[in-house]
Amino acid sequence: MASTLYVKDINKKLLIRALRDQRQATIRELADITKLTIVTVKSLLNELIDQGKVQEGESVPSNGGRPSQQYVFNSQSQLGLVIFGKELEGLDSLYIRIIDLYGQVLDSQIESCTYIDSEYINNVIGKMFEKFPQIGAISLGLPGIEYEGQIVSLDYKGLVGTPLIQQLQERYNIPVVIENDVNAAVMGRGQCFEAAQSEIYVYFASNSGPGAGIRWNGQLIKGAKNSAGEVGWLPFGIKWGAELVNNKPAFVKAAALLLVSLVVLYDPESLVVYGEFIDDEYLDEIGTECKTLLSQRSFPSLTRVDDFSSDYEQGLITITLEKLFN
Structure with missing residues (x-):
């Protein structure tokens, strides 16, 4: 019995995801997409309608037969x-x-x-x-x-x-999830078309230590106690904060040391940097300093983002959707 319910639950999730992707579809179309039988699709759709997750749509012409009923994904059921x-x-x-x-x-x-x-x-x-x-x-x-x-x-x-x-x-x-801001941002950045699968996102604050989010093969790396990415704790003897930010040459050296250390440890495809005070010229100086510490062949692409908040918000939206569907 338990195994039957388990299979049914898997099939229901498969069906609702297929309908979500299509937005609306007929029973035949859903059966073709999911590889479930028409009888199974029909039975599951009836349950999903009762739960408010699916709504009946309009009828559409079929190939010479009776019109086919469309079913619509209810995006506001939850x-x-x-x-x-x-x-x-x-x-x-x-x-x-x-x-x-x-x-x-x-x-x-x-x-x-x-x-x-x-x-x-x-x-x-x-x-x-x-x-x-x-x-x-x-x-x-x-x-x-x-x-x-x-x-x-x-x-x-x-x-x-x-x-x-x-x-x-x-x-x-x-379900309730609490996520670190930079971890959320690196997951939000992962939704961008140009984002690498393995990427490190470093946030340089103006008045405190930096933080990093690590996405490896599309998955967030959090560590055993969820403290992976607390790069401001590294024992470099660097006093992060406003005084360092206001000393550009010193900050460039400190930032480069941090970024090179991350590259040696994780070998990412890409490094992404955010800081309110970091413009393209500033980033070029950091990149040049990085390549004096590590060969250019070993160093990944280095880019900056202008809008941390958008990545942060998108990451939390992605995490919330995973919880809603799982």
Whole structure:
């Protein structure tokens, strides 16, 4: 019995993904795509209609026979809630997004706050559930480290030591993910057509240490305790921060040492750099310094991005969709 239910669940996921990709299709078309029998497709579609995940569409002409019923993927049967923290005009702010099953943003809000703790996060999420009760997964993007459901390191001190995932899962009974901001950004960057499969994304902050996200063969590398990429901890004797940023020659040397170390350790296809103060000329100087430390043949492509926030948000949307479909 258990094995029958397992197979049925796999077939249902296969069917709903096929219909999501097609947006609308007939039973025959879905059977051809999924390689399931027409009887199986029809039975599963009836269940998905009862669950609100699929809707009946219009009838379309068939080859000389009776018109065929189309079935439409309901992209709003479940919604995702994406929340990420970012500084806006000197104030900590929460960016709040409601997405459908295609990752399209249906609702967008920004809340400025003076202190972020679990009570504040719970209140924000509670308000969103009142407005969108069909939320089926939550992703939180935060500048820190989550390990075994607990916040162990974070810029928002009010959340450190909080079992936030457990609290939210017990309250809402849906999947909850907390992801580091640069990890989310490297996954968001991975959705770009030009992105390499194995890539390291380095964020150089103006007033604190750098962070990195590592995507290897399309998969995020987080390490045993989710702290992979905390490159500011490397014992180089570098004092990261505003003073170093304001000393361009010293920063170029420090950044090059960090990037070359990552290349030697991971051998990525591509390095991507973000920093508000880093322009093309600045990047060229960093690249030249890198190639004095490591041969040009061994060094990967080095590029910069202008919009960290877009990568960050897209990464969280991607993570939320994975939870909604799995």
